[in-house]
Amino acid sequence: MSDIIVIGAGVIGLSAALRLQQAGHSVTIIAKDFPTPFEAADKRALINYTSQWGGAHNRWVLPTNPAEQREHEFSLTTYRHMEATLREFPEAGITFMKGIEYFENPPPVHRDLTVEKALQLGLEEFKLLEKKDFPDDKVAWGCEYKTWCVNPMVYCSFLLRHFHILGGKAMAMELRNLNEAFLVKAVPGVKLVVNCSGQGFNDPAVFPTRGQTCLVANPCPATVTRQNADGSWSFCVPRNFHGGTIIGGTKEPDNWDPEPSPETRARLLSAFAATYPPIVADGPLQPLGDIVGRRPTRRGGIRLEREEIAADEIKGLQDNEARSIVHAYGLGGRGFELSWGVAEEVFELVKQRVSSRL
Ligand SMILES: Cc1cc2nc3c(=O)[nH]c(=O)nc-3n(C[C@H](O)[C@H](O)[C@H](O)COP(=O)(O)OP(=O)(O)OC[C@H]3O[C@@H](n4cnc5c(N)ncnc54)[C@H](O)[C@@H]3O)c2cc1C
Numbered sequence: 001m002s003d004i005i006v007i008g009a010g011v012i013g014l015s016a017a018l019r020l021q022q023a024g025h026s027v028t029i030i031a032k033d034f035p036t037p038f039e040a041a042d043k044r045a046l047i048n049y050t051s052q053w054g055g056a057h058n059r060w061v062l063p064t065n066p067a068e069q070r071e072h073e074f075s076l077t078t079y080r081h082m083e084a085t086l087r088e089f090p091e092a093g094i095t096f097m098k099g100i101e102y103f104e105n106p107p108p109v110h111r112d113l114t115v116e117k118a119l120q121l122g123l124e125e126f127k128l129l130e131k132k133d134f135p136d137d138k139v140a141w142g143c144e145y146k147t148w149c150v151n152p153m154v155y156c157s158f159l160l161r162h163f164h165i166l167g168g169k170a171m172a173m174e175l176r177n178l179n180e181a182f183l184v185k186a187v188p189g190v191k192l193v194v195n196c197s198g199q200g201f202n203d204p205a206v207f208p209t210r211g212q213t214c215l216v217a218n219p220c221p222a223t224v225t226r227q228n229a230d231g232s233w234s235f236c237v238p239r240n241f242h243g244g245t246i247i248g249g250t251k252e253p254d255n256w257d258p259e260p261s262p263e264t265r266a267r268l269l270s271a272f273a274a275t276y277p278p279i280v281a282d283g284p285l286q287p288l289g290d291i292v293g294r295r296p297t298r299r300g301g302i303r304l305e306r307e308e309i310a311a312d313e314i315k316g317l318q319d320n321e322a323r324s325i326v327h328a329y330g331l332g333g334r335g336f337e338l339s340w341g342v343a344e345e346v347f348e349l350v351k352q353r354v355s356s357r358l
Contacts, residue, residue, distance in 0.1 A: 001354075002354055003025070003028070003192075004026070004027050005030055005192070005194070006028070006193075007030050007031065007175060008031050010156070010196065011152070011155075011156055011336050012051075012339060013031065013194075014159035014163065015339040015343035016328060016342065016346040017163050017168060018168075020194070021166055025350070028184075029160075029169070030173050030175065030181060030184065033048075035156040035157040035159075038215075041153075048294055050296055051152055053211070053213075053292070053294075055249075056152050056336035057148070057223040058079060058147045058148050059099065060147070071338060074337075074338040074341020075337045075338055078336075078338060082340075093152075093154030094150050095241075096146060096147070097223060098125075098222040100144045100224045100276075101142060101144070101226075102226040102227070103139070104227065110141055111141060114128075115128065124145060125144075125145055126145045128143050129144060135274065135277075147223060149239065171184075178195060179315075182314050182317065192350060193324070193325050193326075194325070194346055196329060199330075200296075203330070206296060206297065208295065208296065208297065209254075209332060210251075210293075211252075211295055212248070212268070212290065213246045214291065215239075215243075215245070215288045216244055218245055218280070219238060219240075219244075222238075224272075233250075235247075235249060244288055247269055250264060253297065269287065295331075296329060296331060297330065298329070298330025303327045303329055303330050305326075305327055306325070307324065307327065308322055326346055328346050
């Protein structure tokens, strides 16, 4: 088996590192940022470390084309993995609960959804909601199903600890160029690097989708999402494990503003309390802090492929063997829910490289 460097300690890098380790590879994670307790994290310094700021829940995206179908398979793989992880490690930061969705203007794929189709798609405990279950007259369609939520930093810290206890190594280091990874002395002669850097290295197709949310102390028994007719969203993600509940949220492509807006916070909180009154049944919302995160979005979708690099393209190598980079970045707003499907694909891309050199 091979020495492999994984760049990145977000949910994608940690999942990929664990999957490769499980296959017998010797894996080193190199990252600028590592999981940090939410309560102590520097919001500005870590703003580009998206896993720190994600919700994070699984919301099913119904597939309408081959790319979405592939992502749906990834989310099913992740769902099963979350179930298995929770069974074995109750402390991992995962909770299964009811997911509720409301649409003011449902797209055809939702309008046409039946219980049978939902079952075929793998959605468990799926139920179409009736008009009497809707929060107000603007909602035109609703459903519920069983899904999972994670407390992101409890979960990512768990993945890192798990990786470490199984013999994985981790180095805190910022790389300025991908080729730098092939020259790191701690892993001499490494032939394979997995790029889970979130935003890639100067990829012109990548842009941030800004998300402002607010953490409240109130617990919530369900993860609820509402899509409004004007394109805005209202949602909550219970974090559990003493993590409160995230109330969101905005989705603003190409907006680099690092500062939360108090007006946005007020709008998000009142919109969510109106959509899901049980969250204020025991008292008003208790805000603990605003969050601004940058979803690493990529025109053309996730980059998930292997690139071969001739040895003479990497100055400073001590041999003439070509190197490979497996890219796994640009997860946008779906990194947690696709994580184990992506990790499986990374494993396949690595396996093809290893077997082609035997
Ligand atoms: C408000 C908000 C809500 C969200 N909610 C959800 C949700 O409910 N469900 C869901 O699935 N997703 C959600 N997301 C999206 C999810 O958080 C991201 O898709 C995911 O975190 C991306 O993970 P990643 O590992 O690719 O990148 P990141 O978490 O950004 O990690 C990148 C890693 O690469 C390292 N790195 C980068 N560049 C370098 C370099 N040059 N040298 C060394 N290291 C480097 C970083 O230090 C870090 O360790 C949400 C995002 C936001 C902002």
